[in-house]
Amino acid sequence: MEPTAYLESLRPAGSKRSSKRDLIVNVFLRQEGHLTADDLFDLIRREDQRISRATVYRTLQWMVDAGIARKVDFDEGRFRFEHSYRHPRHFHLICKTCNRSFEFLSSDIEALIEEVAAARNFTARQSVLQIHGTCEPCRTGRPAAAEQGATDALFARDALRIAIATERSGLDFYTRAARLTRDARGRRVFEKLAGEEKEHLATLERRYRELLLPDPQLESQPTFLFFKGAANGLFSAGAEQLAAGVNDRQALMIGIRCERGSHKFFKRYGEKFEDSEGKRIFLEFADEERAHLDLLIREYRGLVERQRRRAGRQAPARKRRREAAAL
Numbered sequence: 097m098e099p100t101a102y103l104e105s106l107r108p109a110g111s112k113r114s115s116k117r118d119l120i121v122n123v124f125l126r127q128e129g130h131l132t133a134d135d136l137f138d139l140i141r142r143e144d145q146r147i148s149r150a151t152v153y154r155t156l157q158w159m160v161d162a163g164i165a166r167k168v169d170f171d172e173g174r175f176r177f178e179h180s181y182r183h184p185r186h187f188h189l190i191c192k193t194c195n196r197s198f199e200f201l202s203s204d205i206e207a208l209i210e211e212v213a214a215a216r217n218f219t220a221r222q223s224v225l226q227i228h229g230t231c232e233p234c235r236t237g238r239p240a241a242a243e244q245g246a247t248d249a250l251f252a253r254d255a256l257r258i259a260i261a262t263e264r265s266g267l268d269f270y271t272r273a274a275r276l277t278r279d280a281r282g283r284r285v286f287e288k289l290a291g292e293e294k295e296h297l298a299t300l301e302r303r304y305r306e307l308l309l310p311d312p313q314l315e316s317q318p319t320f321l322f323f324k325g326a327a328n329g330l331f332s333a334g335a336e337q338l339a340a341g342v343n344d345r346q347a348l349m350i351g352i353r354c355e356r357g358s359h360k361f362f363k364r365y366g367e368k369f370e371d372s373e374g375k376r377i378f379l380e381f382a383d384e385e386r387a388h389l390d391l392l393i394r395e396y397r398g399l400v401e402r403q404r405r406r407a408g409r410q411a412p413a414r415k416r417r418r419e420a421a422a423l
């Protein structure tokens with residue numbers, strides 16, 4: 097959704113267009129980073145001298161209530177405001193020398209917060225993590241390599257990187273599983289999944305290149321999204337388990353565990369993010385993993401059934417042998 101359409105959708109039906117408010121909102125949405133109310137007022141005054149400070153303050157509060165802006169407190173004795181529209185919830189590094197702030201996201205921290213809250217029966221509404229200190233340019237005197245760009249693009253870049261890493265380890269896992277599975281049908285399923293991972297991988301890599309095309313600088317910007325215990329870790333662990341020597345059923349079961357973990361991870365975090373390209377990448381990826389999971393579960397049930405029938409046919413033969421031996 098474009099910002100204007102988004103604003104239209106927020107406006108109560110029949111309410112009059114407020115051109116002052118629209119101007120303030122549009123100026124705000126054009127900025128990156130964290131503005132104080134006075135920063136915004138100065139920007140507005142450059143465009144329209146007639147807008148009062150009180151109107152700017154009121155509109156900021158309206159934006160917070162409407163979910164367009166988020167209020168952040170960097171412990172400077174005044175609030176700052178940042179977008180929440182197409183801007184994922186994130187954590188901050190704050191330089192106490194130049195007062196600049198840098199954003200990052202971490203699923204590991206989110207998972208830890210959830211774990212702590214759940215263990216203490218606490219319903220978490222909001223969590224704020226700030227790391228105060230000195231940024232690299234202030235510490236070394238060297239200018240920053242690049243200003244942090246739009247987090248929407250950074251988020252999409254890192255979401256694609258994570259999806260690509262997961263596909264790569266998934267491909268490795270299925271290729272190995274196909275090699276060691278003895279059951280012909282089970283092997284074909286693993287080969288099919290390896291083929292799909294390869295295809296998805298190519299699609300994701302194309303999308304990654306397309307994202308960088310208009311902004312080659314994007315590639316070298318610092319990491320925005322930190323994932324240590326990410327879904328690709330699951331598949332690497334799964335591949336290790338395969339190497340330890342497993343039977344067909346165990347191989348399928350390991351695949352099921354990896355896909356389920358991966359699906360849950362991408363869905364859970366995808367749903368957390370506000371509307372953005374990164375969110376879409378996560379949710380699309382979650383759907384693909386879900387399809388793989390369903391296929392593996394079907395195959396696992398089929399294999400168990402085939403093995404049961406085979407055992408059933410063998411039972412009478414064993415019984416005959418036992419009876420023959422007893423003679």
Ligand SMILES: [Zn+2]
Pocket residue numbers: 191192193194195196230231232233234
């Ligand atoms: Zn600094």
Ligand SMILES: [Zn+2]
Pocket residue numbers: 129130168178186188199
């Ligand atoms: Zn921020």
